[in-house]
Amino acid sequence: MNGAEALVHSLLDAGVDTCFANPGTSEMHFxxxxDRIAGMRCVLGLFEGVVTGAADGYYRLADRPAATLLHLGPGLAxxxxxxHNAKKAHSGIVNVVGEHxxxxxxLDAPLTSDVEGVARPMSHWVHTVESVDKVANAGRAAVSAASARPGQIASLILPADKAWSEFGDAPAAQGAVMTAAPDAVDAESVLSIAKTLRSSGKSTLLLLGGPAVREGAAQWAGRIAAATGCAVMCEFYAERISRGAGRFPLPRLPYSVDAAVQKLAAFEHIVLVGAMPPxxxxxxxxxxxxxxxxGTNLHRLAHRGNDVEGALRMLAEATDATRTAFVTPSRRQAADTEGPLTPASIGALLATLIPENAVVVDEAVSTGRGFDGVTHDAAPHEWLTTMGGSIGYALPVAVGAAIAAPERKVVALVGDGSAMYTLQALWTMAREGLDVTTVIFANRTYQILRGEFANVGAGEPGARATDMLTxxxxxxxxxxxxxxHGVGATRVTNLAEFAAAMRSSLASGGPSLIEVIL
Amino acid sequence: MNGAEALVHSLLDAGVDTCFANPGTSEMHFxxxxDRIAGMRCVLGLFEGVVTGAADGYYRLADRPAATLLHLGPGLAxxxxxxHNAKKAHSGIVNVVGEHxxxxxxLDAPLTSDVEGVARPMSHWVHTVESVDKVANAGRAAVSAASARPGQIASLILPADKAWSEFGDAPAAQGAVMTAAPDAVDAESVLSIAKTLRSSGKSTLLLLGGPAVREGAAQWAGRIAAATGCAVMCEFYAERISRGAGRFPLPRLPYSVDAAVQKLAAFEHIVLVGAMPPxxxxxxxxxxxxxxxxGTNLHRLAHRGNDVEGALRMLAEATDATRTAFVTPSRRQAADTEGPLTPASIGALLATLIPENAVVVDEAVSTGRGFDGVTHDAAPHEWLTTMGGSIGYALPVAVGAAIAAPERKVVALVGDGSAMYTLQALWTMAREGLDVTTVIFANRTYQILRGEFANVGAGEPGARATDMLTxxxxxxxxxxxxxxHGVGATRVTNLAEFAAAMRSSLASGGPSLIEVIL
Known part of the structure; x- marks a missing residue:
């Protein structure tokens, strides 16, 4: 057995059975x-941003890490x-990065670079394997690091000679993978927050983030709100929100500073539940x-790494809310299917078309800013947004989500500017036959920057500035x-065409793309 | 005047008048x-790898740095x-990287990251601007760093508040930009090498790299070889080789280890001229x-940062070779235009089709391995290869070369696997109307990895490994x-179609693409 084989065994033993890959020479032994070890599903991407984004999407649906296989410093770069987006989403990923x-x-050959230096800014854990007999344990340690709660980016750097060297019998990796049971929260602080809710419910906001916006956790927030009169919102960004008919609706904090400040000004108390101070x-x-x-009082019920659902249940108990009913939206039945394509008409139509249990990956940026408000009564679904704000996340995340959850339909809603950063993801969708409907909103501008240009006080763009925004x-x-890229596609210019294209795409069971001309 | 305006003035005053850009919110003031300052040509890319690669290509043709404009840590990433490729090519680039x-x-907002940490592995010079009154001098210092010989990657990080803050009158940046005159070499070592050449010319190799493979320098090597009987080769990789009819032909050191070792074994002495020990x-x-x-004796005539052409001229003087004639190839007149597409037939045809003064950007990888040998008698041209070995360099470098040298035709020869990393460069070619002919060699495999798989001793790929290589x-x-991407294209399946498509594309004066099915 060589080092590469030991690593594959080690990853499999630790429960990592999916690897998104764009390998080079130094990864050939991996x-x-x-070929010699069964059980690792290896998915090829034609660009590394596809590979890492797919691992992010995989974690968001599977709640466990995948591996990536990347070639030296530039491949990792x-x-x-x-x-970065995955790190901010607290997605666990094991990067296997080849090294000379x-x-x-x-010898300073052309591809030589500081691989650890490249890894560090976007990793929680970085380790270069020192000898072939340490490969298996290093793999195990990387999975442990990635599997922490919240998840972490673990970058394991494997020099080629450690991959190709042989070393007698197969060594079992030593030590168990760290189990990922999150810590319970402190009972005292739950009681203190419960007291605030009882005395000042109507001026208190529960701000949910991270694991708190998943269905199991959010329903406790719904009960607490119904019992105490408090408001509930979630952060603008969330790695995975459970939404739709029959679920407690979670309005999102607005993106706009002025609107968010105005919303939050109404509250004397903000209770952070897996959320950051906004x-x-x-x-x-x-x-x-x-x-x-x-002057707002910030209280923290739970960090992301805590047992957030357990904390909300404890808070529901402390506020006598465990059996309180809350109002949920009924499923929307109809929307206009005639007329022009506007963000509002598209959003309303999406609310009727999103399939039950679908995964919606949202990078619709300026076009999609209002989708949130009009799709709360769609069929129950999961809604994924960027967490790090680096555009080009959606198509790769859709790949990973579809690999992790083949039984679900994936709908990627993406601005044309954003989609261009990682368009190679379309090829992996075609290659793997993934059930992904990609909707490109073609406004042919970096529309968000037109707004930001004014927001930062730069005035009205002139000809040369406009050239950089369009x-x-x-x-x-x-x-x-x-x-x-091997993906069938349709262009639509009105609502009727969009409705027909969406229905056809969702029925197909494979990848397709709809270009929405705005 | 605000900080962003001071920076633009500072760059222009220092001679940087071209900026490849993919900006975001924090760069809006730049x-x-x-709009308010004339003279900076700003070229938009839809992906940052296009932006940085274009700056590399620009430097290779213009011999002076361009700027890039990048958005925060992830945009830089x-x-x-x-x-990396530009750093290994010793191309000077000024990166202007926005920061919160x-x-x-x-506040640890979503896009917060360690921007300096991201910059460091691929930069020679990293600096974060501390206050608005220091912006102009920082810009000047960045241009100085980038303009060193050899060129350097200078990353200037500009926090948004330093860009938008106002500060009274326009400050002139203080201190001159470092002039880029390279150092002369030591006369003693020239004489010592001359002595070796006179006594052991036939067992001596001049190995040329970097500036030594440009026309002015290489002709002195030709004279020295003719006078002393020594051999001359250049490194396998070169940022810009002057080649073709009427020029001293420079055989490249083979890529294959066995072939290179065999070639070099013939020499007792290797004289490094702007080259690294191979x-x-x-x-x-x-x-x-x-x-x-x-047992080989390595001698260094000149580092890259030296006056390499001057060193070779000194060596020619010391070997009485300044007027010695050398043999150059005559221009090839004809090649087969009928028959199947093979690397050899394509290369021979290219030798008749490469236009005079063209810039050939070579990322043809396995398909193009032999193009070198058969195109030495094409019309005089410049040949650019990757220096860092990270694939995805050619299309962006072609963009930058075409911007820097609009009077030249640019021919990009690219493998299909390589081209996929930065295909968004095609859009910038269309937008700017660049005179670039892109030839994609579609073997539909990572062919080089099939060879490397065997080279590293991994045997024959089985089904799962093959899946990662095709x-x-x-x-x-x-x-x-x-x-x-807005670029016209043709698919060719035989030599006659390829010849016709090349002629048509080269005559068009704008961008077009030819897909060569292998």
């Missing part, structure tokens, strides 16, 4: 090991932006960075781009 | 400054792989990393991919 054979490093996405001249007023010269042709 | 306003950093690209079990035998399921459709 690839060869796949290409995956960093979506590792150790003796080769001093802050602005960007800084703007003469606007606050913190969205809550200085992508209509030439117009991208998404039907051709999709077909080039 | 974009706004473009997306550009790192081509910054300083007060916003402690090493293998990758390490392989039971093969040497150094390509020269331990990209034919589904086949990419490059004609559709090009059209999707």
């Amino acid at each position: 690839v060869a090991a796949l 290409n995956g960093l932006a979506n590792l 054979a150790t003796a080769h490093l001093e 802050v602005a996405f960007f800084a703007y001249p003469n606007k606050p960075g913190r969205l809550y007023s200085p 992508i209509d010269r030439p117009a991208l042709d998404w039907v051709s781009l999709a077909r080039g | 974009v706004a400054a473009l 997306n550009g790192l792989a081509n910054l 306003a300083t007060a916003h950093l402690e 090493v293998a690209f990758f390490a392989y079990p039971n093969k040497p990393g150094r390509l020269y035998s331990p 990209i034919d399921r589904p086949a990419l459709d490059w004609v559709s991919l090009a059209r999707g």
Whole structure:
């Protein structure tokens, strides 16, 4: 057995059985090991940002890490932006990054770089394997790090000679993978927050984030709100919100600083449940960075790493809310299917079309800003948003979600500007026959930047600035781009065409793309 | 005047008048400054790897740095792989990287990351601007760092508040930009090498790299070889080789370890002229990393940062070779235009089709391995290869070369696997109307990895390994991919079609793509 084989065994033993890969020469022994060891599903991406984003999407649906296989420093670098997004989403990922054979490093060959240095900014855990007999344990340790709650980015750097060297019998990795049971919260602080809710329910906001917006946790928040009169919201960004008819509806904190500040000003108390103290996405001249007023009392019920659902249940018990009923939306039955394509008409139609148990991956940016409000009464579904804000996350995350949950339909809602960063994900969808409907909103502009240009006080863009904000010269042709990657596609210019294309795509069971001309 | 305007003035004053950009919110004041300050050509890319690769290509043709404009840590991260390539090519680049306003950093907003940490592995110089009054000098210092010989990657991090803050009168940046005159070499070592050449010319190799393979320098090597009987070769990789009819032909050191070792074994002395001691690209079990035998005497005539052409002229003087004639190839007149497409037939045809003064950007990888040998008698042209080995360099470098040298035709020769990493470059070619002919060699496999799989001793790939090495399921459709980006395209399946498509594309004066089915 060689080091690469030991690593594959180690990953499999620790429960990692899916690997998103874009390998190179130094990873060939890992690839060869796949032939000799059954059980590792290896999914090829044509660009590393697809690979790392897919691992993020996989974790969000599977609640356990996948591996990635990346080639040296530059291959890892290409995956960093979506590792940043995954890190901020607290998705656990085991990156296996090849490195030159150790003796080769001093020769400064062309591909030599500081791989640990590249890994560090977007990783919680970085380790270079020192000898072939330590490969198995290093693999085990990487899975442990990635499996922590909340999840972590673990980057395991494997020099080629450690992969190809042989070493007698197969060594079992020593020590168990850290189990991922989250810590319970402190009972005293639950009681203190319960007291606040009883005395000041109507001026208290439960702000939910992370695991608190999953169905099991959020229903406790619904009961508490019904019993105490408190408000409930979730952070603007969430790695996975359970939404739709029959579920407690979670309004999102607005993205706009002014709107968010206004919303939060109504509350004397904000109770953070897996959420961070709410802050602005960007800084703007003469606007606050913190969205809550200085006089607000912040309470923390639970960190992300805590047993958030358990904490909410404890709070429901302490507020006598465990059996209190809450109001949920009924499933929307109809929406206009005639007329022009507007964000509002598209959103309303989506509310009738999102299939039950679907995974919606939302990177619709400016077009989709209002989808949230109009799709709360769709069939029950999971809604995924970016957590790190680096655009180009949605198509790769859709790949990973579809691999992790083949029984669900995946709908990716993506702006044309965003989709261009990682469009190669379409090829992996075609290759793996993934049940993903990709909707590209083609406004042919970095529309969000037009708003931000004004927000940061830069005034009205002139000709040269406008040139940096528009992508209509030439117009991208998404039907051709999709077909080039092996994915069938349709272009729609009105609501009726969009409805027909969505129904057809959702019925197909495989990947397809709809270009929505706005 | 605000900080962003001061930076644009500072860059322009220091001679940087081209900026490849993919901006975001924190860069909006820089974009706004473009409206108010004339003279900065800003070229939009839809992915940051296009932006940084274009800056590399620009430097290779212009011999002076361009700027890039990148959005925070993740935007910079997306550009790192081509910054790696540019760093190894010693291309000078000034990266302007936006950062959150300083007060916003402690809030840990979604896009917060360690921007300096991201920059460091692929930069020679990293600096975060501390206050608005220091912006202009920081810009000047960044251009100085990038303009060193050899060129450097300078990453200037500009917090948004330093960009938007106002500060009275326009401050002139203080201190001159470092001029880039390279150092002369030591006369003693020139004389010592001349002595070796006179006594052991036939067993001596001049190994040229970097600036030594440009026309002005290489002709002195030709004279020295003719006078002393020494051999001349260049490194396998070179950022810009002057080649073709009427120029001294420079055979490249082979990529294959065995072939390179065999070639070099013939020499007692290797004189390094802007070149590195020759090493293998990758390490392989039971093969040497150094390509020269331990008994070889290595002499260094000049480092890359030296006046390499001057050093060769001094060596020519010391060997009485300044007027010695050398043999150059005559221009090839004809090649087969009928028959199947093979690397050899394509290469021979290219030798007749490469236009005079063209820039050939070579990322043809396995298909193009032999193009070198058969195109030495094409019309005089410049040949650019990857220097860092991270694939996805060619299309962006072609963009930058075409921007820097609009009077030249650019021909990008790219493998299908490589081209997929940065295909968004096609859109910038269309937008800017660049005179670039892109030839995609569609073998639908990571062919080089099939060879490397055997080289590293992994044996024959089985089904699962083969799946990671082939990209034919589904086949990419490059004609559709090009059209999707606004670039016209043709698919060719035999030599006659290829010849016709090349002639038509080269005559068009704008961008087009030819998919060569192998």
